[in-house]
Amino acid sequence: MFYAQLVVNGLLQGLIVGLAALAITLVFGIGRFANAATGDAMTFGAYAALLGHGLTGSLAAAGLAAMAATAALSLGSYALVFRRLAGRSAVALLVASIGVGFAIRAGLGLGFGHGQQLFSVPLVRPIRLGEVIVNPFDLQLAAVAAVMLAAVFGLLHLTPIGRRMRAVADNRDLALVSGIRPERVMVALWLLVGAVTGIAGMMLGMKTVVSPDLGWEMLLPAFAATILGGIGSPLGALLAGLLLGVAQELSTPFVGFTYKLAISFVVLLAVLLVRPRGLFGRIEGVR
């Protein structure tokens, strides 16, 4: 039963990792670079949610604030930095994204200080499922994540802009000669990625404490899940995030709380060595 409890805990952690990995894999698939600012954008979302929650006491309002503010930040980073670097190498864009991340972190430190802040969430009686204890608040967070994921996959598969985003991810040149305007797709991408990142940040902030370094530590597990799921595969990113979250929690009795993050390193190395295309990645054609 002890391990069942760890699995339950890991699933929520995995949803957070999966959302972050989803944001990274969307940018990689369409924008063609690894966005290292994702973790710091999550922190931004956590602070926006903290403000929203502080003003209204509502989880929904916190989520909306996180989504709207982080989507605006995401679009701003595209307009001011990544759009201007379009056509540069993936490495140049990665380095630029590290810079954007530092700028976000520094800005949050200046604006909110470097102390830790907490969401004031009311205490509720946990739900007992046999020996397994589930916090109702965690269920609410899981529901928020599920709604977000349903919205993302619905947008990608059921709307014209989503289909065009997938088309650009699949074959950019073919998308261009099919009349698809890349600028519109990129605006939609960065808004979507910002909303996803904001929700992930809010969930992480509610599960831990909010500080300017909050999202930085999430970056490695998120990258590991992106690679494990297959770079560019949204479904793979989500499933790999869940897998990684559960693996981290299950490893805690053996490696301790401090070193459970190392599981991400191990997974990252193992995937790169054994199956570089990940669980759901495609084999890239070589001409």
Added chain:
Amino acid sequence: MTTVLDIAALRGGYGEVDILDGIDLTLAEGEILTVAGTNGAGKSTLAKAIVGLLPRVAGTLRVAGRDILSLPAHARAASGIGYVPQVANVFGALSILENLQVVAGVKDRKGRIDEMFGLFPLLGERRRARAGSLSGGERQQLAFARALMARPRLMVLDEPTAALSPAKVEDAFRLIARMPALGVSTLIVEQRARQSLAISHRGCILDGGRVALQGDAATLLADERAADLYLGRH
């Protein structure tokens, strides 16, 4: 007859060196033009220059009288150019239906998709299938349907038979021969020059990034010099 494509002194390439070295050619409405030549002559580069995928290009490039040289690829598509690339010519991760749905600038999209499924019944039967799972022939049909979706005036086909089995090559040429009836003028870049010229009105042979020979398809097929240097005897 109206000129659909007018190219003059077209130069360009991927890096510093010009692969196209001053191309002059025209394509009239309802015509099929085969562009042949040896490997490295600049055939596929010419196709990319027309559709807007060549990074560096200079000269004159008009479609239906409109100068399109400065337009990006997506705007050229909107101006009436359809393109079937040699490889990676469908969105493999999308379904057949989605491949047609993503094309921009289509009026009465649903009706047009039905028209495409009428033209290519096999695609209609398998509309939910992932494009990446299709055979070479099916994939080629989808590539044509996608390129035809926006009712182009000009189709640019880059080696449309290259990835096909011999049995499917004839089907592809039969399909291309129907393009004028669909109101589409067609420029084909093709290695199977003799078969392509057989369904074309005119032909042109590139050599070293320049037009070495051009004329009526029948005249080129009978030309001894063309046969010896570029077309082969069979």
